[in-house]
Amino acid sequence: MEPKKRLSNPNIGLNGELHVPGDKSISHRSIMFGSVAEGKTVIHNFLMGEDCLSTISCFRKLGVEIEVSKDEVTVYGKGWDHLKEPSDILDVGNSGTTTRLIMGILSGRPFHSVLIGDPSIARRPMKRVTEPLKQFGTVIDGRSGGNFTPISIRGGNLKGIHYSLPVASAQVKSALILAGLQAEGMTEIVEREQTRNHTEKMIVEFGGTIEKHGDTIKVKGGQVLKGTEIYVPGDISSAAFFMVAAAIVPDSRVLLKNVGLNETRTGIVEVMKKMGASIEVMEKSNEGEPVGDILVQTSNLTGIEIGGDLIPSLIDEIPIIALLASQAEGKTVIKDAEELKVKETNRIDAVVKELGKLGANIQGTDDGMIIEGKTPLHGGEVHSWGDHRIGMTLAVASLLTDSDVYLEDAEAVKISYPTFFEHINQLLMK
Numbered sequence: 001m002e003p004k005k006r007l008s009n010p011n012i013g014l015n016g017e018l019h020v021p022g023d024k025s026i027s028h029r030s031i032m033f034g035s036v037a038e039g040k041t042v043i044h045n046f047l048m049g050e051d052c053l054s055t056i057s058c059f060r061k062l063g064v065e066i067e068v069s070k071d072e073v074t075v076y077g078k079g080w081d082h083l084k085e086p087s088d089i090l091d092v093g094n095s096g097t098t099t100r101l102i103m104g105i106l107s108g109r110p111f112h113s114v115l116i117g118d119p120s121i122a123r124r125p126m127k128r129v130t131e132p133l134k135q136f137g138t139v140i141d142g143r144s145g146g147n148f149t150p151i152s153i154r155g156g157n158l159k160g161i162h163y164s165l166p167v168a169s170a171q172v173k174s175a176l177i178l179a180g181l182q183a184e185g186m187t188e189i190v191e192r193e194q195t196r197n198h199t200e201k202m203i204v205e206f207g208g209t210i211e212k213h214g215d216t217i218k219v220k221g222g223q224v225l226k227g228t229e230i231y232v233p234g235d236i237s238s239a240a241f242f243m244v245a246a247a248i249v250p251d252s253r254v255l256l257k258n259v260g261l262n263e264t265r266t267g268i269v270e271v272m273k274k275m276g277a278s279i280e281v282m283e284k285s286n287e288g289e290p291v292g293d294i295l296v297q298t299s300n301l302t303g304i305e306i307g308g309d310l311i312p313s314l315i316d317e318i319p320i321i322a323l324l325a326s327q328a329e330g331k332t333v334i335k336d337a338e339e340l341k342v343k344e345t346n347r348i349d350a351v352v353k354e355l356g357k358l359g360a361n362i363q364g365t366d367d368g369m370i371i372e373g374k375t376p377l378h379g380g381e382v383h384s385w386g387d388h389r390i391g392m393t394l395a396v397a398s399l400l401t402d403s404d405v406y407l408e409d410a411e412a413v414k415i416s417y418p419t420f421f422e423h424i425n426q427l428l429m430k
């Protein structure tokens with residue numbers, strides 16, 4: 001374990017332009033779809049974070065040739081039937097997306113495979129995927145009746161199902177779509193709350209079809225996908241740390257370039273606007289995944305209420321929104337976000353405890369948190385809990401503290417943003 005990282009407040013604003021790394025959700029999916037498609041897939045701006053590297057490693061073990069170079073990743077897909085039985089366990093590392101989506105793919109493959117991950121993955125609920133996959137006809141099991149890793153799968157002979165999602169989860173939806181693509185007949189998935197739709201968009205990029213009528217998604221089985229070229233937009237979930245930093249650190253003005261603006265992901269923009277932030281979004285292209293630039297400047301903020309169907313569109317941004325709210329006048333209430341308890345850590349507990357150590361006034365609730373602002377922050381010793389988003393939230397908080405912050409397990413940021421600390425320094429030097 002690295003020593004605690006010392007973060008000193010330089011007492012200057014963040015200024016300049018930044019290209020944040022590629023979108024994590026889209027990077028995972030581009031490897032997965034590239035692996036089951038026929039022909040070559042070239043991926044530009046792929047996120048070289050540890051989670052996406054876990055996805056590459058799993059598909060290599062399934063026999064797929066994947067070349068990684070400085071500028072692009074090339075996947076030599078040969079179709080669903082060319083995935084081969086792995087001779088080793090598949091290690092998903094810290095990645096929930098890898099675990100859940102790969103189960104959808106493996107459920108249709110006529111061989112045996114075993115998934116394991118790190119201690120955080122071992123605590124995350126998997127029954128939400130294994131149960132509906134059993135309904136397709138796959139043989140799948142895991143610890144505690146199929147709820148936790150290690151998970152073993154012997155797939156094949158799927159029949160399409162009709163399934164209503166009990167939780168708003170793009171990972172569950174995507175796993176079922178990936179199974180549905182391999183099943184006999186039609187699969188119908190009802191999603192009452194819209195979640196990120198990158199899987200649906202990517203099927204079309206790979207020459208497949210998928211329909212949505214009202215809240216029902218329909219996928220036809222037996223689809224052959226074709227390799228393609230993918231341009232991964234910047235990750236709005238990574239950009240969020242700099243959007244918030246620019247809004248709360250005095251004398252800041254940051255232009256984030258080529259960020260993904262898929263409307264199922266832009267809840268953070270809506271929240272910042274409602275809080276009164278100086279934020280401008282300039283969309284540049286709207287084909288497939290929309291992309292544009294986001295300009296944020298130091299702002300006077302007011303607390304608001306955040307809940308309902310906005311939550312899935314900003315679920316990963318809640319830790320950094322909590323910090324934002326601590327710098328807003330008045331009360332911010334975050335509700336309907338119980339999913340936070342089953343992310344890499346219990347993110348309600350982690351945010352309340354760690355931001356609390358720096359002086360933020362945050363109280364945990366059953367389904368979110370209540371934050372009272374505006375609070376001056378002070379230095380202290382904090383812990384990322386091994387959770388990348390908690391680590392980055394605490395690092396942004398250190399830009400406002402009156403003395404040094406010592407962050408334990410700062411390395412966790414490499415899961416989704418390996419160049420995070422370099423990027424902070426880059427904006428502080430302008």
Ligand SMILES: O=C(O)C1=C[C@@H](OP(=O)(O)O)[C@@H](O)[C@H](O)C1
Nearest residue numbers: 025097168169170171172315316
């Ligand atoms: O599908 C995806 O790529 C993701 C979906 C979300 O999880 P859930 O679907 O479990 O809410 C999100 O928290 C995660 O970071 C990535």
Ligand SMILES: C=C(OP(=O)(O)O)C(=O)O
Nearest residue numbers: 094095096097316343344
């Ligand atoms: C929850 C996250 O990722 P995953 O579920 O893929 O581990 C995240 O990136 O915040």
